[in-house]
Amino acid sequence: MAVFFQKSPLHCLDVWTFNGNKATIWVKRDDLIHPTVQGNKWRKLKYNLENAQNQGSKTLLTFGGAFSNHLYAVAAAGQLFDFQTIAIVRGEKILPLNPTLQFAQAAGMQLHFVSRSDYRMLSNQSLEFILNFINLSLSKVYLLPEGGTNDLALRGCSEIIAEIKTQLDFTPDVYAVAVGTGGTFAGMLSGMTDADTHCKAIGYAVLKGNFLEQTVQNLLNQQKVQPTCAWTIENAYHLGGYAKINAALLQFKENFEQKYGFELDYVYTSKLFYGIFQDLQQGKFPPNSHIIAMHTGGLQGNLGFSQKIQKKQ
Ligand SMILES: Cc1ncc(COP(=O)(O)O)c(C=O)c1O
Known part of the structure; x- marks a missing residue:
């Protein structure tokens, strides 16, 4: 990296x-x-970021609650490693945004707020379905699960x-x-x-x-x-x-x-x-x-x- x-x-x-x-x-x-990008977040993101780069992905898409350490770290990593970042955020949008989401947005992360039931439903769907749901048509998007836990993490x-x-x-x-x-x-x-x-x-x-x-x-x-x-x-x-x-x-x-x-x-x-x-x-x-x-x-x-x-x- x-x-x-x-x-x-x-x-x-x-x-x-x-x-x-x-x-x-x-x-x-x-x-x-x-x-x-601290703590277990860096440990979990390290090989995922490398993989995303190797795959030519320009965008990271992930999930999290409004106070999520993971969303914060993905937003920060996006800025550091030159990825666009998109988050599906659990629950309604509350203004003013809390410090986690303010940071994420300022770091360029696109925030999509969805109801708790939609959030649960979307967490198990394909990337194509998720992008359709939030009306985005993008290619080469790299999907990171909630909390960032996957094989590479x-x-x-x-x-x-x-x-x-x-x-x-x-x-x-x-x-x-x-x-x-x-x-x-x-x-x-x-x-x-x-x-x-x-x-x-x-x-x-x-x-x-x-x-x-x-x-x-x-x-x-x-x-x-x-x-x-x-x-x-x-x-x-x-x-x-x-x-x-x-x-x-x-x-x-x-x-x-x-x-x-x-x-x-x-x-x-x-x-x-x-x-x-x-x-x-x-x-x-x-x-x-x-x-x-x-x-x-x-x-x-x-x-x-x-x-x-x-x-x-
Ligand atoms: C600061 C911090 N410590 C520990 C954990 C627990 O890690 P895991 O979700 O991999 O069990 C998390 C959540 O990801 C976290 O944000």
Whole structure:
């Protein structure tokens, strides 16, 4: 790709001792990959952008909700790598646009707002059907699914594991990441090698419904991947569902940011770290564990999210 993105840093966040149990927490700062195409979004887009370029596509078309990190990143990537971008946005248009959509529009993304039922229907349709539905006649359009999860996205995320291995001179015991569509976690699982057989990978669900284990398994089956390490989905910290928060999470986020000096997003990484710290207190990790926590970015969403919180107060 024309723009070179740096390897993200791996920091030792803290050495934790509780009731005689010690753990070292590391944070893989994918939020620092790039100011606008950051976190798992860059991992997921990397090979898709390359593929789109190789296919001679000039336009990226994708789906997302009004606060979507994915839409924001696609709009930014379009600008950086010279693609037109089109988004099918779930729900009615609300003016003024929220900060995510303002950014996307300013970056040149065409926004098409559709009802929730049309959105669901369109997500399973062919590109031709979608373009007809929004009255566009364009050729060489590259379709990216909601959340950006597809085969090439998993390939990009699989590289996280090898990258961590170049940064640590030992193999960690636990990998932890927030899970929405499951693509990042499944990609990481597909990057595990024989050196990881003693490891445990934990996906912290940000959606309720206990269905994410099956979702991740389906993605692994599609890739014909059998992870070399044990893995599980932790469903205890979604706090009632996607983007649902409570006072304890807000307090945790504030304390964390003050203590460690970097920001978390409300929807994914706050719940991940909240879950990890709760699990540490409950002694759920083996003694002397080295835990890698993925900072998957999403910081663009904080402005719109805090505006929403303020309106509710
Ligand atoms: C910041 C952030 N972290 C984690 C995730 C979860 O990733 P996935 O949808 O691949 O499970 C997302 C959603 O894509 C996200 O935007």
